Structures are given as C-alpha cells and as structure tokens.
Amino acid sequence: MNPIPDWLRNYRASWLAGDAVAGLIVTVMLIPQSLAYALLAGLPAEVGLYASLLPIVAYALLGSSMTLAVGPVAVASLMTASALQPLAAAGSVQYVQLAVLLSLLSGVMLLAFGLLRLGFLAHFLSHPVISGFITGSAVLIAVGQLKHLLGVQVQGENVFQTLSSLAHALPQTKPAVLALGGASVLFLWFARKYLAKLLVRTGLSAKAADMAAKLAPMLVVIVSTAVVSLWGLDRSHGVPVVGNVPQGLPALGLPAWDWGSVQALWLPALLISLVGFVESVSVAQSLALKRQQRIEPNRELLGLGAANLASAVSGGFPVTGGFARSVVNFAAGANTPLAGVISAALMALVVAFFTGWFHALPQAVLAATIIVAVTGLIDWGTLREAWHYDKADALSLIATALGVMALGVEAGILLGVALSLGTLVWRSSHPHMAVVGRVPGTEHFRNVDRHQVVTEPGLVAVRVDESLYFANASVLQDRIEALVHANPAARHVLLVCSAVNQIDTTALGVLGDLERSLRERGIRFLLAEVKGPVMDRLQDTDFGRRMQGQVFLSTHEAFADVAQRQQVG
Amino acid sequence: MNPIPDWLRNYRASWLAGDAVAGLIVTVMLIPQSLAYALLAGLPAEVGLYASLLPIVAYALLGSSMTLAVGPVAVASLMTASALQPLAAAGSVQYVQLAVLLSLLSGVMLLAFGLLRLGFLAHFLSHPVISGFITGSAVLIAVGQLKHLLGVQVQGENVFQTLSSLAHALPQTKPAVLALGGASVLFLWFARKYLAKLLVRTGLSAKAADMAAKLAPMLVVIVSTAVVSLWGLDRSHGVPVVGNVPQGLPALGLPAWDWGSVQALWLPALLISLVGFVESVSVAQSLALKRQQRIEPNRELLGLGAANLASAVSGGFPVTGGFARSVVNFAAGANTPLAGVISAALMALVVAFFTGWFHALPQAVLAATIIVAVTGLIDWGTLREAWHYDKADALSLIATALGVMALGVEAGILLGVALSLGTLVWRSSHPHMAVVGRVPGTEHFRNVDRHQVVTEPGLVAVRVDESLYFANASVLQDRIEALVHANPAARHVLLVCSAVNQIDTTALGVLGDLERSLRERGIRFLLAEVKGPVMDRLQDTDFGRRMQGQVFLSTHEAFADVAQRQQVG
Known part of the structure; x- marks a missing residue:
C-alpha cells in the first residue's frame, strides 16, 4: 500500500476551493460540538478540542471516504461517559486518563479488525436494532442534559430515575441558566426548522441558506458568551460556564495504562468501535453513492482505528464519523479529505491561541446544542416502516430502545446484538x-x-x-x-x-x-x-x-x- | 394436553418384559454413576442418588423420547461444580443448597423455553462446537479425577495448572489408593474394549455380551467395596471411601433461595440447560430414528424441565439425558419410559434400605469409572472429519476444546457459541x-x-x-x-x-x-x-x-x- 493516499497523489487544483469552503464551515460547526460532546462525556472542554485535531488527519491518510467528517460524536460520547462513570469521578485526572485509554483500545481494536479484514462484523447489527439504539441513546442524552438547562444537580441510573430526580429538583432551578438555555433551545430549534426557508426568501440560494442555518449553534455560542461575559452572569447569577481551557496544542504520548483498566474497558471499547464503525460506514456509504464513489469497509476500519489512535496519543477521547458534520461537509462541496485537514488546521489555531474566548461560554448553551442535535437522531420513520413491514424487526427496535433507556447503552446494545442474532438464527433455522x-x-x-x-x-x-x-x-x-x-x-x-x-x-x-x-x-x-x-x-x-x-x-x-x-x- | 401420556394410555402387556429388563440393567449402571457424578460435582453421594429418582418419573410423564435415560451425567456435573465452586465450599450445606437451586433454575428455564416453543435455541450450537465442548470437558473431568486415583490433594483452575500441581503431589501418592484405582481403570478399560468379545466366545449372544460388559462398573464397585470392607483399608491405609450415606427417601420441598444466589446462578443454569438439552435431543433423536419414532424438541424441553424441577424438590442436582445409559436402555429392549420408572423404583428401594452398603466404596473406584466413561466421550472422529471437510469448523472445534481446558466450561461454551454465531454471520454475509x-x-x-x-x-x-x-x-x-x-x-x-x-x-x-x-x-x-x-x-x-x-x-x-x-x- 502506498503511504500517500490516492486523493493526495492525484490532487487537482480545481478541488481546492470546495475543500477550503467545506473545511471552514465544518470548523464553525465543530467548535461548539467538540466542546459540547466533551461536556456530554463528562470530560474537560479541551479533551473535545484535542479529539478534533489529529484524528481528522489520521483518517484522511487511511480512510476510504472522501467526505466523512471524523471527530467527537454524540453517541460515542455518551458511551464513553457510561463506560467511565463506574471507574472514576467525572472530570478527574484519572477519568481523563481512562477516556484516553478507551480511545487507544478502540483504535487498536479497529486497526486489528481492519488488518484481519473483519469488516463483516458490522453485519452483526440489523438496521432496526441500530435505529432503536440511536433513538434510545438520543433520549438518554437529551434527558441527561436537562439538568444543565435548569442549572440543577440530579442523580439517576436510567432515563426514568433521571426524570424523577429532575422533577424533585425543579424548585432549585436557576432562572438565569434556564433563560439562557431555554432561549438557546428555542432559537436552535427554530433555526433547524425555519431558518433556511427564511433565508431563501431574503434571496439566498437554497444551498447557501442551508449552510448558513447550520451555523446557528456558533451564533448562539458567540451571543451567549458575550452576554455572560458582559454582565458577569457566571459570578452574579451562578451560571455554570466552561471556564479555563488550557491554551496550546496537546502534548503527544501514549496514555498511562494498566491491566486492570484494560480489563474494565475492553468491552466498552469494543462496543464503541462496533457502533462507531457501523454508523460511519453507513453515512460514508450514502454520501459516496451520490457521487459514484466507493467505500471499502475494511479500509474504513483502518481509517477509524488510526483516528482513534491519533486521538489517544494527543489526549483526546473516542472519535468516529459524525452524521451531521459529514452531510454538511459533503453539501459544502468537499472533494477530498483535504477539507478535513483544513478543518483540523483551523481547529489547531483555535486550540493554540483562542481557548480563552470559551471561558464565559455557558454550559447550558452547550447542553442546548446537544439536545437539539440529538432530537434530530430520534428515528420514528424506521419504527413506523418496520412495524408496517415486519413486526419481529419492529419489536427488536423497541426492545433495543427501551433497553438503552432502562438499562444503559452497553446493556442496550448487547441486547440489540442478541436480538439481531436471535432473529438471524430463528430465520435461518426455518429454511423454505x-x-x-x-x-x-x-x-x-x-x-x-x-x-x-x-x-x-x-x-x-x-x-x-x-x-x-x-x-x-x-x-x-x-x-x-x-x-x-x-x-x-x-x-x-x-x-x-x-x-x-x-x-x-x-x-x-x-x-x-x-x-x-x-x-x-x-x-x-x-x-x-x-x-x-x-x-x-x-x-x-x-x-x-x-x-x-x-x-x-x-x-x-x-x-x-x-x-x-x-x-x- | 392429556395429563396421561400416550405411551401409558396405550400400554401393551407385550412391552412389559423389555421395559423390566432394561429398567433393571440401567439401574445397575445408574448406581455407580449416580455416586460417581455426585463426587464429580463436589456433592455428597446421596444427592446423586436423589437425582436418580423423581426426575426419571417426571421425564416419563412429559418427555417425547421412549428410551432416553434421564439422571446425573458427567458434563452437567462438571458444569455444576464449576458454577458452585466460587460460591461455597464443596460438600458444605450451602453448596448442596446452591446445587439444588441450580437444578430449580434450570428446570424453570427449560419449562419456560418449552412453553415459549424455543426449541430452536438448540441451533445456536454447531456440531463441531458441541464436539469440542464435550471433548474439552472430558479432558477436564478426567484430569480432575486423577487426584482421587492417587489419593492426593491438588489445586488448579484449569487443566494445565491441575496437571502441574499433580506432578508436584506425586510423592504423596497413597499406594493402596493407587492400587485400587489403577486396577479399576485397567479392568474397566479392558471390559470396554474386550469383555464383550470374550463373552461372545464363551457362547453368549453378541447382544447379551454387550449388556454384560456394561455391568463391569457394578462388578468393580462390589469387589472393591468388599476388599476395603474386609481388610479395613479405609482405616489402615487411609483409603478415602464414600462413607455414611443417609438412608431413607429424600424429603420433598422447595430449596432455599435468595436473589443474590439467583443472580450468581442464572447464567450457569442457562448454559447447563442449553448444553443438556442439545445433548439429550441428539441422543434421543438418534435412538428414535432407529425405530421410526419422533422426537419433538419443544416437548423435550418440557420433559427435561420437569425432570430438573423434580430433582430440585427432592434434593437433587441438575440432570439431563445421558448418552451411555440411554444407549443401553435402548439396546436392552426398553419400549416405553416405564423402563425408567422401574429403574427409579429400584433406585428408591436402594435409597430407602441399602445405602449402608456404599460405606466402604472407595472414591478411587468411582474416579476410575468416571475416567473410563469420559475418555469414551473424547471425539477425535469429528475433529478428523471437520479438518478434512471444513477448516473453519475444525478451528471452532479446537478453539472450543482448548477454551474449556484453559478457561473452564462456562467461558468455553460461551466462546463456542460466539464462534458458532460468528461463522453463521460470516457465511450468511457472503451470499452466492x-x-x-x-x-x-x-x-x-x-x-x-x-x-x-x-x-x-x-x-x-x-x-x-x-x-x-x-x-x-x-x-x-x-x-x-x-x-x-x-x-x-x-x-x-x-x-x-x-x-x-x-x-x-x-x-x-x-x-x-x-x-x-x-x-x-x-x-x-x-x-x-x-x-x-x-x-x-x-x-x-x-x-x-x-x-x-x-x-x-x-x-x-x-x-x-x-x-x-x-x-x-
């Protein structure tokens, strides 16, 4: 295999404009998302930023998709939090080390699977089970973020406990937090539903309007940071903010590890790898087909494995291909992974010089961006279709979604795999x-x-x-x-x-x-x-x-x- | 469903002779086996006897095989020991209670599977994986019994550790124990290989000679008990014997249980149920086909479930259909499960009046019967055939066998299931x-x-x-x-x-x-x-x-x- 990927050896000057524009737009989406998903994973903000630098470059060298945007994503962040919470206090040094180790394990597994050509492993998961898993995770994530919108503390091991704890904590709601968070949710929701249409009326092209609407989260981040900063809301009204984010590029090196941690993390790492791989391939595939390009699942394993290894050696947490950013990257005209490399370079500038700007960014606003993003993942369409077409598949979907909500992401995905395989064996055991x-x-x-x-x-x-x-x-x-x-x-x-x-x-x-x-x-x-x-x-x-x-x-x-x-x- | 089974409603007088002879012969095999498998499971001798009474009757009422001989078997006994050893000291009151609970859980699961018509679950295991599992278990069992042949104490969590510990303990070998045990192994091995042929030369019919050879274990038990008893070898030479076996039929009642124990035992119970079911059905099937009878897998689940419940309420441990006794039962002319009922009645007489006779029975002789029995389970044929025909299947077999030897029965069977399913998904994912x-x-x-x-x-x-x-x-x-x-x-x-x-x-x-x-x-x-x-x-x-x-x-x-x-x- 030539160490220089095809797209780079045959790069044409005409591709540069598309790659540059897409790289810039994705960066503007990536900044709030990387901070938000670090929050979701229970990690300091800088870990999210670090996971948005080298992994993109590593994927660009080994992956087969021209347009997949790799980095922190919602479901993998939730799975990271769920894997680490039993082992260390969220945000502690040990917690961060374990997150980095999780990324390392996930990278090693994905690379090994790729070298062994085990891309077929993705077939262990049926589409209804994946859909149920994503829907259940989205509900779990959204419910878990409500506390940040209200500025209260809650406890709960599943969706139902969290909601009940939230109901008890309602009287402690901080008005300033709720005002910021609530306004952000409303604006982001409005932006997703109507902003593009409004902008079209002002004369923008449909495509430009769509792009502009995707920048709403960045706008909310800027405005809310300015508001908090000007009025000192963090001190006067107890609005939790991101706080100090260390400035400067991350140091490179292997994370600390010991056998005990590896034993505790191998299963979560496997599940994160499998789910991330399946999601990435399906996004990459659907985008590639629109341009008659090809995705090679075994090369995707290598690309994602390299991305996770790169994340681990630069202090990041597990990454994979994200749905929303990939679609924007594609629509904004990305021609090659150079778009990602440009985006990584811009992120590096931010990390090196501008992290001070995030100090007054309210956590409630990040929670709002997460909530609005994940509600878009709730997938009624597949449930409706499966219910109509094949009740066994619909029941697998519902069981997996409820499993995630009631038992957590790991038990949920294992239940889903068991249901997928059970259905497969059952169908295979009834030959015509x-x-x-x-x-x-x-x-x-x-x-x-x-x-x-x-x-x-x-x-x-x-x-x-x-x-x-x-x-x-x-x-x-x-x-x-x-x-x-x-x-x-x-x-x-x-x-x-x-x-x-x-x-x-x-x-x-x-x-x-x-x-x-x-x-x-x-x-x-x-x-x-x-x-x-x-x-x-x-x-x-x-x-x-x-x-x-x-x-x-x-x-x-x-x-x-x-x-x-x-x-x- | 009529509460009286078909075979009983339509019983013909002409069947009685065959059933009576088969019942008698199976009883003579069952007495040493039930004592030996209790020893293997780490349980007092009477628990093995109790597991040979009601379960047979319960199976006779609900099962679909006319000739399956239900009761204690080697692999389920090993799995019982492996499930209980982490939870209680072998032979303790708590250990016995947990064994009974394991039987209860197994019975409930099998009945539930039968009512839900989940007989297809047996298809989760491919034949090479089952063969590898049985072979690995046989080696594990035989190696584990060697200490009884030598009269020494050994420790070891897997085959290799046990062998190494055995090598260290060799100098402590008790000569009298080794003499009894070694002679028994040699005689039993000789009996299995040549006794039938020799008896044919003396004029017996081939069938009668085969039956007579199967009674060798009983002969060894009688002779060795007499030798130990006459010369007082248990006291003079420290030969471990079965000792006091309580006389009288077991009291009926549900075992003590608590949620903690159920949580610790559900997985072993599931695996014992699954493996026992697969083995029973395959034995029952092969015998039924010879007489153009039919086996209904879902009814087998009910029959085996009822047998395990009956074992649990009468102080026994997990039971299933045994290979060797079923074949003898069939060959001796059993026509209906009445043969089993007769055998259970004879066992009840033994338990009620004659347990004193087992006092001086040496453990080394029971170990010898176990070793000779399980070496017959080691299955080179399937490995040779699979190696020749399909390398992927051969590798699954070897991996499962080594998994059982190195990691234990539970991890081994789980590995086997994973390999079976992995192969299935891999093959299905490559459609022609x-x-x-x-x-x-x-x-x-x-x-x-x-x-x-x-x-x-x-x-x-x-x-x-x-x-x-x-x-x-x-x-x-x-x-x-x-x-x-x-x-x-x-x-x-x-x-x-x-x-x-x-x-x-x-x-x-x-x-x-x-x-x-x-x-x-x-x-x-x-x-x-x-x-x-x-x-x-x-x-x-x-x-x-x-x-x-x-x-x-x-x-x-x-x-x-x-x-x-x-x-x-």
Missing part, C-alpha cells in the same frame, strides 16, 4: 422447503402445494431453498422424517439441492445420519442437482462415498431412476 | 451471487462465468442465491455498486430474486437506497422472479410503490423490456 412433483409432460419439478404436478408413489422428493448448516440442518432432518413417517409406503427420499450453496460439517453429519437411518429402514436416500463445488467437497467424505450411485444430475433423472426400479420391483 | 445472461435461443438465464450466454449491453443482471437480510444486504449492495462502477455504460440493473424467500426490514431499506441512488444516476433498477409472498409484502411499502412497472415476472421479460427500450433509445 417444498415437496415437489413433475409438471406433466416436462422435465420441470415444482411445489406440490402450488402447482398441478405428478408425484411418484413411493418417492418423497423435497427441495430445500437454502444452504445447509448447523442452524437449519436438523430442521431439514425433522421435516424429512415427518414426511417419511406420514408416508409409510416411501422407499426413496430425494433431496433436490438446486439452492444449496454450502453444506457445513454439522449438516454433513446430519445428512450422514439421515442416510444411515433411512437405509436401516430400507429407504434409499437420493440427491439431485448438487452444485459442482458442493459435490467436490462431498466426494471425499464418508457420506459422499456411501452416496455413490445415489446422486443424480437432475431431478428428472432421479425420478426416472425411481420409476424404473419400481417397475422392476 | 452470479451475473447472468441468456442461454442462446432459450428463456433460460445462467451464470456468465460458467456458461456460454448472451448478455444485453447496458444491462447488469444479477441473481442472488439467498434470502436478503441484515447480514447480507449490504454485501449485495456493494456487489451491485461494484458491477455498475465497472460497467459505466449500464443503464439498467436487474436483480433476479428466484432464490429470495424473505426480505427483512434492513434489506428492504438497502434495496430502497440502491434504487434511489441508481435512479439519481439515471439507472433503472429492476426486479424479476419475485416470489408471491415476498411481493405481497413489498407491494405495501414505499420501495414497492416506487418499483411499479419495474418488477417483471420472469428474467426473460425483463431482458425483453430492456432490449426494446434500447432499440427505441
């Missing part, structure tokens, strides 16, 4: 099977339940419409035994394998047992239409040797053989 | 796909890589040979995008759905995205040969509505439509 007969006068054989076909007395002919493996082999055996049981005159059982692309060891064993047990009762077991590669492997097994003379090229030949034997008999 | 073209002069369409076929320029026609769901939908999308990318002239993409039996919500979403993204590039997305039930559900979705006019009955019609449009264009 049909008893077939001859369409009169032809060499075609179809389902006896759906077509007028002729069967051969003494022959049970079954077509199975799936590969045979451990999850369905015994179901096939049961079905055939039931058919033989129901048809005491049967002397031949034919399995039509036209749809069988694979037979695993378990299924091979089941077929062997089936053949043996049928033979003991004087019934011949026949196969037809076995595909070439499947037959090649069978031939060299005990079962394959026993089946010599009982495997037919076509169903027609098998039927003819049975008919001939029955005439002779 | 073929680009198809027309066989000249026909309406047949085949793989372009294997047949001389004619394709339509501007049309990419793909057949997918599997149902579409979350594990493979994005692979299909990637493949189609790659084909379109490689064929810039493509204006139509046809998906031939002849093998698609289901489309889940995730796949529906992917197809929708695919259609939309192709349309944005001016490419029509077409479907052909969509099965009736699949089409019915698609019709009512947004995707289905957008596809109106783009779904063709046959591949032929789709090709014709494209050809016509291209002529016009």
Whole structure:
C-alpha cells in the first residue's frame, strides 16, 4: 500500500476551493460540538478540542471516504461517559486518563479488525436494532442534559430515575441558566426548522441558506458568551460556564495504562468501535453513492482505528464519523479529505491561541446544542416502516430502545446484538422447503402445494431453498422424517439441492445420519442437482462415498431412476 | 394436553418384559454413576442418588423420547461444580443448597423455553462446537479425577495448572489408593474394549455380551467395596471411601433461595440447560430414528424441565439425558419410559434400605469409572472429519476444546457459541451471487462465468442465491455498486430474486437506497422472479410503490423490456 493516499497523489487544483469552503464551515460547526460532546462525556472542554485535531488527519491518510467528517460524536460520547462513570469521578485526572485509554483500545481494536479484514462484523447489527439504539441513546442524552438547562444537580441510573430526580429538583432551578438555555433551545430549534426557508426568501440560494442555518449553534455560542461575559452572569447569577481551557496544542504520548483498566474497558471499547464503525460506514456509504464513489469497509476500519489512535496519543477521547458534520461537509462541496485537514488546521489555531474566548461560554448553551442535535437522531420513520413491514424487526427496535433507556447503552446494545442474532438464527433455522412433483409432460419439478404436478408413489422428493448448516440442518432432518413417517409406503427420499450453496460439517453429519437411518429402514436416500463445488467437497467424505450411485444430475433423472426400479420391483 | 401420556394410555402387556429388563440393567449402571457424578460435582453421594429418582418419573410423564435415560451425567456435573465452586465450599450445606437451586433454575428455564416453543435455541450450537465442548470437558473431568486415583490433594483452575500441581503431589501418592484405582481403570478399560468379545466366545449372544460388559462398573464397585470392607483399608491405609450415606427417601420441598444466589446462578443454569438439552435431543433423536419414532424438541424441553424441577424438590442436582445409559436402555429392549420408572423404583428401594452398603466404596473406584466413561466421550472422529471437510469448523472445534481446558466450561461454551454465531454471520454475509445472461435461443438465464450466454449491453443482471437480510444486504449492495462502477455504460440493473424467500426490514431499506441512488444516476433498477409472498409484502411499502412497472415476472421479460427500450433509445 502506498503511504500517500490516492486523493493526495492525484490532487487537482480545481478541488481546492470546495475543500477550503467545506473545511471552514465544518470548523464553525465543530467548535461548539467538540466542546459540547466533551461536556456530554463528562470530560474537560479541551479533551473535545484535542479529539478534533489529529484524528481528522489520521483518517484522511487511511480512510476510504472522501467526505466523512471524523471527530467527537454524540453517541460515542455518551458511551464513553457510561463506560467511565463506574471507574472514576467525572472530570478527574484519572477519568481523563481512562477516556484516553478507551480511545487507544478502540483504535487498536479497529486497526486489528481492519488488518484481519473483519469488516463483516458490522453485519452483526440489523438496521432496526441500530435505529432503536440511536433513538434510545438520543433520549438518554437529551434527558441527561436537562439538568444543565435548569442549572440543577440530579442523580439517576436510567432515563426514568433521571426524570424523577429532575422533577424533585425543579424548585432549585436557576432562572438565569434556564433563560439562557431555554432561549438557546428555542432559537436552535427554530433555526433547524425555519431558518433556511427564511433565508431563501431574503434571496439566498437554497444551498447557501442551508449552510448558513447550520451555523446557528456558533451564533448562539458567540451571543451567549458575550452576554455572560458582559454582565458577569457566571459570578452574579451562578451560571455554570466552561471556564479555563488550557491554551496550546496537546502534548503527544501514549496514555498511562494498566491491566486492570484494560480489563474494565475492553468491552466498552469494543462496543464503541462496533457502533462507531457501523454508523460511519453507513453515512460514508450514502454520501459516496451520490457521487459514484466507493467505500471499502475494511479500509474504513483502518481509517477509524488510526483516528482513534491519533486521538489517544494527543489526549483526546473516542472519535468516529459524525452524521451531521459529514452531510454538511459533503453539501459544502468537499472533494477530498483535504477539507478535513483544513478543518483540523483551523481547529489547531483555535486550540493554540483562542481557548480563552470559551471561558464565559455557558454550559447550558452547550447542553442546548446537544439536545437539539440529538432530537434530530430520534428515528420514528424506521419504527413506523418496520412495524408496517415486519413486526419481529419492529419489536427488536423497541426492545433495543427501551433497553438503552432502562438499562444503559452497553446493556442496550448487547441486547440489540442478541436480538439481531436471535432473529438471524430463528430465520435461518426455518429454511423454505417444498415437496415437489413433475409438471406433466416436462422435465420441470415444482411445489406440490402450488402447482398441478405428478408425484411418484413411493418417492418423497423435497427441495430445500437454502444452504445447509448447523442452524437449519436438523430442521431439514425433522421435516424429512415427518414426511417419511406420514408416508409409510416411501422407499426413496430425494433431496433436490438446486439452492444449496454450502453444506457445513454439522449438516454433513446430519445428512450422514439421515442416510444411515433411512437405509436401516430400507429407504434409499437420493440427491439431485448438487452444485459442482458442493459435490467436490462431498466426494471425499464418508457420506459422499456411501452416496455413490445415489446422486443424480437432475431431478428428472432421479425420478426416472425411481420409476424404473419400481417397475422392476 | 392429556395429563396421561400416550405411551401409558396405550400400554401393551407385550412391552412389559423389555421395559423390566432394561429398567433393571440401567439401574445397575445408574448406581455407580449416580455416586460417581455426585463426587464429580463436589456433592455428597446421596444427592446423586436423589437425582436418580423423581426426575426419571417426571421425564416419563412429559418427555417425547421412549428410551432416553434421564439422571446425573458427567458434563452437567462438571458444569455444576464449576458454577458452585466460587460460591461455597464443596460438600458444605450451602453448596448442596446452591446445587439444588441450580437444578430449580434450570428446570424453570427449560419449562419456560418449552412453553415459549424455543426449541430452536438448540441451533445456536454447531456440531463441531458441541464436539469440542464435550471433548474439552472430558479432558477436564478426567484430569480432575486423577487426584482421587492417587489419593492426593491438588489445586488448579484449569487443566494445565491441575496437571502441574499433580506432578508436584506425586510423592504423596497413597499406594493402596493407587492400587485400587489403577486396577479399576485397567479392568474397566479392558471390559470396554474386550469383555464383550470374550463373552461372545464363551457362547453368549453378541447382544447379551454387550449388556454384560456394561455391568463391569457394578462388578468393580462390589469387589472393591468388599476388599476395603474386609481388610479395613479405609482405616489402615487411609483409603478415602464414600462413607455414611443417609438412608431413607429424600424429603420433598422447595430449596432455599435468595436473589443474590439467583443472580450468581442464572447464567450457569442457562448454559447447563442449553448444553443438556442439545445433548439429550441428539441422543434421543438418534435412538428414535432407529425405530421410526419422533422426537419433538419443544416437548423435550418440557420433559427435561420437569425432570430438573423434580430433582430440585427432592434434593437433587441438575440432570439431563445421558448418552451411555440411554444407549443401553435402548439396546436392552426398553419400549416405553416405564423402563425408567422401574429403574427409579429400584433406585428408591436402594435409597430407602441399602445405602449402608456404599460405606466402604472407595472414591478411587468411582474416579476410575468416571475416567473410563469420559475418555469414551473424547471425539477425535469429528475433529478428523471437520479438518478434512471444513477448516473453519475444525478451528471452532479446537478453539472450543482448548477454551474449556484453559478457561473452564462456562467461558468455553460461551466462546463456542460466539464462534458458532460468528461463522453463521460470516457465511450468511457472503451470499452466492452470479451475473447472468441468456442461454442462446432459450428463456433460460445462467451464470456468465460458467456458461456460454448472451448478455444485453447496458444491462447488469444479477441473481442472488439467498434470502436478503441484515447480514447480507449490504454485501449485495456493494456487489451491485461494484458491477455498475465497472460497467459505466449500464443503464439498467436487474436483480433476479428466484432464490429470495424473505426480505427483512434492513434489506428492504438497502434495496430502497440502491434504487434511489441508481435512479439519481439515471439507472433503472429492476426486479424479476419475485416470489408471491415476498411481493405481497413489498407491494405495501414505499420501495414497492416506487418499483411499479419495474418488477417483471420472469428474467426473460425483463431482458425483453430492456432490449426494446434500447432499440427505441
């Protein structure tokens, strides 16, 4: 692999304008978001800023998407908080060290998965389960931020406890905090819903208006910081602010670690990696397709792994590809990851020289930007669609969402994975099977339940419409035994394998047992239409040797053989 | 459901002789086994005896197998020991209570699974993984029993530590114990290998000789007990013996329990239930097939659940269907579960009146019967076959076996389940796909890589040979995008759905995205040969509505439509 990525080697001057504009706009979104998601993760503001520098550059070198915007995102920040809260006090030195270690572990896992080409791991999660997870996390995040809007302290291990604690704490609400936070939520919500339309009326193009509306959070940050700063609201009215953010670029180095922490963090790191990967790939994929570009899941693993390693060595926390910023990056005309590199350079300037400006930024305003951002993640559409189309999927979605709200993000996602796999095993363990007969006068054989076909007395002919493996082999055996049981005159059982692309060891064993047990009762077991590669492997097994003379090229030949034997008999 | 089982309502006098003989022979096997497996589980001898009374009767009422012999078995006993050892001292009152509770939990779970018809859960385990688990457990059991053969104390959390501790303890070997134990192992091993053949030479029928050879453990028990008893070896040479076994039938009642214990035991109970169920069903199935009888997995869950509940209320530990006793029961001519009931009645006589006879039975002899029994479970055949046939399956087997030996039974079986599911997802996520073209002069369409076929320029026609769901939908999308990318002239993409039996919500979403993204590039997305039930559900979705006019009955019609449009264009 060439160390210089394709996009950089073949860079064209004409791409620069788009990359520069997109890089600038994404930076303006990224500043409030990186501060807000650090708050959400329970980390000091600078950790969010650090996570928005090197990771972008690392992804640009290894990732395959031209437009994915990597950095702190809401769900990964929530998962970080949930992983660290049992281990250390939020905001403490140890907490920050563990966050950095989490990023390191996540980076190592993603790189390892990428090198082992385990991109298929993303398929462990079905779309309804991901949707339920995101929706549940969004509710959990929004509810968790309400305390910052009111300026109160609350406790709670799940959504319901937090809400009840919040209800008790209502009388302690600080009016100045609520005024700032409430006004921010209203303005941001209005901006998301209507600002673009209003700006179009003033003569802006639809695209420019859309871009401008995305800058609303930055505007709220500037105005509220100015208000707090001018009137000294942090001192006079007890408005919690971001406070001192250390100025200067982060020192590079590996985080402190010990085996105990690694043991406590490997599972959260795995889940953050998996969820982040799935989300990033799906965003990157949908953007790439619009420009006929390609996303390579295994290269995404490498890109995201490198980004997390870069975050860890520069004092940041877990990062992944964000939905909102990626869409803006794309729409603003980013052509290559150079847009991200420009954005990282601008962020570096901010970190190096301007962190003092965030001192008076109220936490309530950051909470407002988080709340408005995550409510956009609540996904009723998928639930409605799944409910309409496939109740099992809808129930998985609801169970995962409720699981996240009631049990937390880790238990929720594990429940979701279990439900996904349970559904997969359940569906796989019910292969479609049909008893077939001859369409009169032809060499075609179809389902006896759906077509007028002729069967051969003494022959049970079954077509199975799936590969045979451990999850369905015994179901096939049961079905055939039931058919033989129901048809005491049967002397031949034919399995039509036209749809069988694979037979695993378990299924091979089941077929062997089936053949043996049928033979003991004087019934011949026949196969037809076995595909070439499947037959090649069978031939060299005990079962394959026993089946010599009982495997037919076509169903027609098998039927003819049975008919001939029955005439002779 | 009629409370009286079919076999009892329709009982025929002619069945009685077979049932009585089988019941007697199984009892003679069961006495040493129930004592030995209690020893293996770290429980007092009477707990093993209690587990051999009511559970058999409970299974007889609800189970579906005519010949499965339920009771204490080696692997479940090992799993019991492994679950309880972290919680209480082996043999203590609390340990026994926890064992009974484990049986209760296992019974409740199995019954619940049976009522919910979750028999398909057994498909979570592939045959190689089960084989690896049994082999690993057998090694773990045999190594764990060596200390009883030598009369020494050892410590060790896994096979390797135990062996090393054993090597250090060798000098403390008690000669009398080793003599008794070693002689027993040699005789039992000889009996298993050669006794039946020898007996045949003396004129016995092959079947009778086989039965007689199975009684060897009982003979060893009688002879060794007599030797120890006559010479007082337990006192003079420190030979550990079974000691006092309380006489009299067990009191009935629910075990003591608390939430803490339930939380500690639910996972082991689940694993014991799952493994026991899978083993029982496979033994029951293979025996039933020989007589053209049927096993109903959901009824097996009820039968085994009832057996474990019965074990719990009568002071026993987890039970399941045993391989060796079931085979003997079958071969000895058992016709119905009455054989088991007779065996339970004989065991009840032993428990009520004759437990004093076990006082001088040496533990070394029980260990010898365990070692010889479990070495028969070590399964090289499946490993050889899997290695030859499918390396991925062979590696799963080896990993599970090593996992059990190095990490213990629970971690081993969880690793096995993870490997099974990983393989399933991996295989499912690689559906077979073929680009198809027309066989000249026909309406047949085949793989372009294997047949001389004619394709339509501007049309990419793909057949997918599997149902579409979350594990493979994005692979299909990637493949189609790659084909379109490689064929810039493509204006139509046809998906031939002849093998698609289901489309889940995730796949529906992917197809929708695919259609939309192709349309944005001016490419029509077409479907052909969509099965009736699949089409019915698609019709009512947004995707289905957008596809109106783009779904063709046959591949032929789709090709014709494209050809016509291209002529016009």
